[in-house]
Amino acid sequence: MSASETVILDQAGVNRALTRIAHEILERNKGVEDLALVGIRSGGDYLAGQLQARISEIEKVDVPLGAVDITMYRDDLAARGNLPVGKTDIPFPLDGKRIVLVDDVLYTGRTIRAAMDALIDLGRPRCIQLAVLIDRGHRELPIRADYVGRNVPTAQEEDVKVRFDDTHHPIEVKLVKP
Amino acid sequence: MSFRHKHIIALRDLNKEEIELLIATAESMREINSRDIKKVPTLRGKTIINLFYESSTRTRTSFEIAAKRLSADAVNISPSTSSATKGETLADTALNLLAMKPDIIVMRHAVSGSHYFLANKVNCSIINAGDGAHEHPSQGLLDMLTIKDQFGRLDGLKVAIVGDITHSRVARSDIQGLTKMGSSIFLAGPPTMMPPGVEKLGNVTVCGTMKEAIQDADVVMMLRIQQERQGKTLMPNTREYSRYFGLNPTNLKLAKPNAMVMHPGPINRGVEMSSYVVDGDQSHILKQVENGVAVRMAMLYHVSGGGSVE
Numbered sequence: 001m002s003a004s005e006t007v008i009l010d011q012a013g014v015n016r017a018l019t020r021i022a023h024e025i026l027e028r029n030k031g032v033e034d035l036a037l038v039g040i041r042s043g044g045d046y047l048a049g050q051l052q053a054r055i056s057e058i059e060k061v062d063v064p065l066g067a068v069d070i071t072m073y074r075d076d077l078a079a080r081g082n083l084p085v086g087k088t089d090i091p092f093p094l095d096g097k098r099i100v101l102v103d104d105v106l107y108t109g110r111t112i113r114a115a116m117d118a119l120i121d122l123g124r125p126r127c128i129q130l131a132v133l134i135d136r137g138h139r140e141l142p143i144r145a146d147y148v149g150r151n152v153p154t155a156q157e158e159d160v161k162v163r164f165d166d167t168h169h170p171i172e173v174k175l176v177k178p
Numbered sequence: 179m180s181f182r183h184k185h186i187i188a189l190r191d192l193n194k195e196e197i198e199l200l201i202a203t204a205e206s207m208r209e210i211n212s213r214d215i216k217k218v219p220t221l222r223g224k225t226i227i228n229l230f231y232e233s234s235t236r237t238r239t240s241f242e243i244a245a246k247r248l249s250a251d252a253v254n255i256s257p258s259t260s261s262a263t264k265g266e267t268l269a270d271t272a273l274n275l276l277a278m279k280p281d282i283i284v285m286r287h288a289v290s291g292s293h294y295f296l297a298n299k300v301n302c303s304i305i306n307a308g309d310g311a312h313e314h315p316s317q318g319l320l321d322m323l324t325i326k327d328q329f330g331r332l333d334g335l336k337v338a339i340v341g342d343i344t345h346s347r348v349a350r351s352d353i354q355g356l357t358k359m360g361s362s363i364f365l366a367g368p369p370t371m372m373p374p375g376v377e378k379l380g381n382v383t384v385c386g387t388m389k390e391a392i393q394d395a396d397v398v399m400m401l402r403i404q405q406e407r408q409g410k411t412l413m414p415n416t417r418e419y420s421r422y423f424g425l426n427p428t429n430l431k432l433a434k435p436n437a438m439v440m441h442p443g444p445i446n447r448g449v450e451m452s453s454y455v456v457d458g459d460q461s462h463i464l465k466q467v468e469n470g471v472a473v474r475m476a477m478l479y480h481v482s483g484g485g486s487v488e
Contacts, residue, residue, distance in 0.1 A: 069206065072218040072248075072479075083180065084199065085206040085479065121215050 008152055008160075009173035014133065017149035018047065018170075021131050022054035024147050029098055034126065036064040036097045040115050041086045043104035046168040047133060051102060064097075066090035073114035094123030100147075104162040106132040109143035134173055136160050181480040185304040187293040188313040189354040197355055201323050203476035204469065210247060211471055221250035221482055224281040228254045229271075230307065231287045236443055236467060237307050237316065241284050244474035250281075268292060269299055276300050282481060285309075290347075303481040311345050317442050318351030320473040322359060324466045325397055328438050333360025338391040338433070340423055341401030341450055342371040342412075348442040349401060350379075357381045366391035367401075367423060370412040388423050395433040399440045400425050400450045416449045426452040430460065438462045 009017065029035050032055065039048030045067035052065045069086035101115055116128060131147035136154040152175065154160060159176040181199055189197065210218055226245045230238050238254065245252035255275075257263065266274075268287070275283065282303045285293060290310030297304045308314040326332055337356055343349045343365055353363050357380030365376060366388040377384055385391040392398050403419065413419045425439065439451075439460045447453050455461060 072210070072220040074220075083483070085203045085476075087206045088209050117219070121218065122213060 004177045006175045006177075007172050008175050009134070009150055011171055014149070014170045014173065017133060018050050019054055021147045021149060022051050022058065025051070025100055025129075025131065026055065026058060028129070028146070032059050032061045032063050034096060034098050035100065036066065036092060036094075037100050037102055038066040038068055038090065038115075038119065039102045040111060041067055041069045043162055043164070044102045046164050047104055047131075047170065048100075048102040049168065050170065051100075051131065064092040066092065068101075068115050068118050070111060070114040070118055073118050075110060075114070088118065088122075090122060094119060094125045097123075097125050099125040099128045100131050101128055102131045104133050105160045106130070106135045106143075106145050106148075107138055107160075109139045109141035112143050113141050133162060133170070134160055181483075184481060185293070185297050185306075186315055186477050186481060187297065187304060187306045187309075189315045189318045189351050189358075190313065192315075192358075194358045197319070197322070197358060200319055200473070200476050200480060201326060203479060204319070204323050204472040207472040207475040207479075208469075210475070211468075216247050217249060218247065219249045220479060221245070221248040221281075224248075224250040224482055225279065226250045226252045226282045226284060226478065227275055227280045228252060228307075229275070229283055229285040230254070230256050231285070232257070232308065234286055234307070236470065237286065237314075240467070240470040241305075241307060241316075241474050241478075244471050244478055247471070248475055248478060250478065253280075268296065272296050272299050276302065282478060305477055305481060308347055310347065311350070312347055313351045313354070314347040314442075315351050315355075316470065316474050316477060317348045318355040319477070320466055320469045321348075321352055321399070321440060321442075322355050323469045323473055324440065324462055325356075325361075325438065327465070327469070328436075328462065329396065332356060335361045335396040336364060336394060337361045337397040337399060338364045338366065338395040339399045339401065340366045340388055340391060340425065342403055343367050343376060343401070344371045344373045345404045346401045349399075352399060353379050353382060361397075364391040364395065368413055368419070389429065389432060392425075392429060392433045392437075395437055397438045397440060398425060398430065398433050399442075402442065402444065403446060403449055416446075420449050424448075424450055424452065425455050427454050427458070430455055430458075436460075440466060443467070 037048040037052055039045030056062050067089050069088045071083050071085045129146040132145045133149040135148045135151045157178050161174045163171045165171050228241055242252045280302050284305045284307050286307040287309050290312035293304050293306045293309050339349050363382045364385050366385045441463050
């Protein structure tokens with residue numbers, strides 16, 4: 001059987017979701033004070049950049065932006081074989097910051113666990129919040145998102161793919177059925 | 179791509195993509211070394227034995243720090259404290275260590291090729307920290323990383339390697355690695371220290387004089403005179419050696435103005451290099467040591483996660 005793909009969020013839909021999340025982040029944190037965005041490579045870092053641009057449009061302030069690579073913190077390194085290690089790049093002190101961790105798809109929660117471990121190794125943020133474009137369910141750890149673009153019920157054998165163009169702008173989100 | 183080797187014994191065994199992957203991983207590892215808390219949990223629960231049959235400060239410490247920064251447990255065994263002094267063979271030592279279930283053995287040994295012998299005897303990963311006059315892959319990789327930091331590339335560079343080529347495992351790993359990455363190698367040294375046929379290793383030119391080798395070079399790599407490895411007959415005395423094959427501020431001017439000066443250490447100051455050059459602006463010697471930790475982290479990471487495909 002060939003794989004079938006359904007677009008579950010088109011470009012306009014992704015953009016509207018990101019704009020809403022940007023507003024929600026500002027509302028929840030009462031502005032941009034001590035706020036910083038950290039995207040999870042790869043995918044989440046592009047979305048974090050999108051959120052930064054939107055927050056900058058609304059508040060006229062560039063909040064600090066970082067990226068975290070979680071390869072070194074994975075719990076399935078032996079099973080996955082060795083993966084290329086990306087760069088963690090957080091050009092600001094984390095201590096006392098309100099960190100919004102950004103990822104494209106929230107699934108088992110293991111990536112988020114690894115990213116939180118990575119952040120806590122780098123400093124002591126005041127709090128960590130989680131923003132995701134898609135929450136597809138099937139959590140294996142007690143983790144939930146504070147900001148969700150869209151909840152998508154999925155089967156475990158399905159796959160959710162967020163496509164980006166060459167300038168790292170999101171194009172669409174697809175549900176791939178095997 | 180992923181790394182498919184269980185052991186890292188020689189850069190000769192790796193292809194260009196694998197070398198690029200190791201260098202790229204090392205670049206990522208450097209970020210960990212710049213943190214306040216220099217530790218990630220990646221290799222938690224792995225046991226690494228550093229088995230050093232030859233003395234070493236830099237390499238052993240570097241491998242030990244690399245293991246610890248990845249949260250592995252590292253144990254050091256040095257010749258004076260090991261059963262080798264009681265006459266135990268390498269194979270027996272290896273089988274005994276293996277009974278303690280290590281995941282990686284990092285070994286330095288005076289006999290070329292001893293790592294291949296060991297790799298056939300054990301089921302853990304073997305990393306070569308130097309074997310006789312064969313290879314020293316971690317040094318070759320850290321040299322390539324240091325050169326890439328300076329020039330942003332490795333292809334099309336002129337790299338001069340000067341000194342005792344015959345006894346140098348560093349030279350062999352540098353030649354194997356750098357020629358695969360597209361650099362041209364120019365060798366100079368006393369004829370008694372130049373292995374016959376070395377130009378067959380790739381883009382390698384043997385020069386008659388040091389001047390010829392370092393003329394317009396991008397990198398000048400000086401080697402240590404390994405007095406412990408050679409008989410007394412290879413050169414009349416160190417002063418004469420220094421006159422013909424020592425690097426000083428005057429002959430360094432023959433190389434390109436931004437040329438890098440490198441040395442694998444330990445340095446015999448005043449023999450292969452004058453102190454002016456060692457401590458000069460063009461010297462990248464301490465940068466090499468710094469990159470050594472990141473490169474060794476990358477090597478440990480890739481042999482640990484890798485499949486068992488040899």
